[in-house]
Amino acid sequence: MHQFPKDIGWIEVICGSMFSGKTEELIRRVKRALYGRQKVRVFKPRIDNRYDETQVVSHSQLKLTSLPVERAEEIFRHLPSDIQVVGIDEVQFFGGEVVQVCEALAHKGVRVICAGLDQDYQGRPFEPMPQLMAVAEYVTKELAICAVCGNPANRSQRIIGSGERVVVGAAGEYEPRCRKCHVPEPTEASPPQTLKLFD
Numbered sequence: 001m002h003q004f005p006k007d008i009g010w011i012e013v014i015c016g017s018m019f020s021g022k023t024e025e026l027i028r029r030v031k032r033a034l035y036g037r038q039k040v041r042v043f044k045p046r047i048d049n050r051y052d053e054t055q056v057v058s059h060s061q062l063k064l065t066s067l068p069v070e071r072a073e074e075i076f077r078h079l080p081s082d083i084q085v086v087g088i089d090e091v092q093f094f095g096g097e098v099v100q101v102c103e104a105l106a107h108k109g110v111r112v113i114c115a116g117l118d119q120d121y122q123g124r125p126f127e128p129m130p131q132l133m134a135v136a137e138y139v140t141k142e143l144a145i146c147a148v149c150g151n152p153a154n155r156s157q158r159i160i161g162s163g164e165r166v167v168v169g170a171a172g173e174y175e176p177r178c179r180k181c182h183v184p185e186p187t188e189a190s191p192p193q194t195l196k197l198f199d
């Protein structure tokens with residue numbers, strides 16, 4: 001991917017819609033750091049108990065051990081002094097203080113890898129992602145496949161009736177959609193699909 005600098009820290013942001021592969025990419029980067037014998041810790045907000053209370057779990061069921069925390073500042077308490085890499089999933093669920101936490105870690109020489117939703121179900125920027133993306137050295141935007149038309153999807157369609165910004169959920173509650181098929185209010189799900197290679 002990048003020619004990584006030596007002896008300094010930095011922030012990587014992996015953003016995109018739901019089902020775009022953010023968690024898979026976070027897991028991939030963390031595993032490669034572990035293969036490189038780096039000292040790594042992974043965190044997620046405690047509110048994300050969707051597939052598991054403690055593990056980071058992708059929609060494709062890849063898993064990674066993590067520490068759930070209530071607030072971003074708690075991350076400092078769980079880091080060994082020789083920490084080299086910090087991964088954070090579902091970063092959009094932390095308040096704005098997560099930006100200062102990531103910055104402080106990067107200033108201390110830590111590689112910080114954050115994955116999070118860049119837009120909410122209405123297509124509005126999901127704070128603190130815009131702020132984090134602004135200060136990050138590297139930003140990767142992933143795209144899913146639109147559940148309606150098959151085009152690249154950068155939005156998350158809510159398919160249950162709630163107007164709250166934060167509603168933890170997965171396939172029963174959201175589906176990925178392109179800008180043409182997305183509507184900013186909750187709507188009916190597209191017909192279910194089975195993946196098959198041969199008829």
Ligand SMILES: Nc1ncnc2c1ncn2[C@@H]1O[C@H](COP(=O)(O)OP(=O)(O)O)[C@@H](O)[C@H]1O
Binds near residue numbers: 018023143
């Ligand atoms: N419409 C879709 N487009 C792309 N991937 C999908 C779709 N529906 C389900 N998936 C699954 O979601 C996986 C990505 O999961 P994950 O990394 O958890 O995404 P994210 O963290 O961005 O929500 C894909 O590898 C695929 O198995």
Ligand SMILES: Cc1cn([C@H]2C[C@H](O)[C@@H](COP(=O)(O)O)O2)c(=O)[nH]c1=O
Binds near residue numbers: 022119156174
């Ligand atoms: C669009 C949107 C999503 N959420 C929730 C739903 C999930 O629990 C997470 C996103 O998980 P993923 O790893 O990106 O699939 O966020 C929400 O609370 N509000 C929204 O508007």
Ligand SMILES: [Zn+2]
Binds near residue numbers: 151
């Ligand atoms: Zn579409």
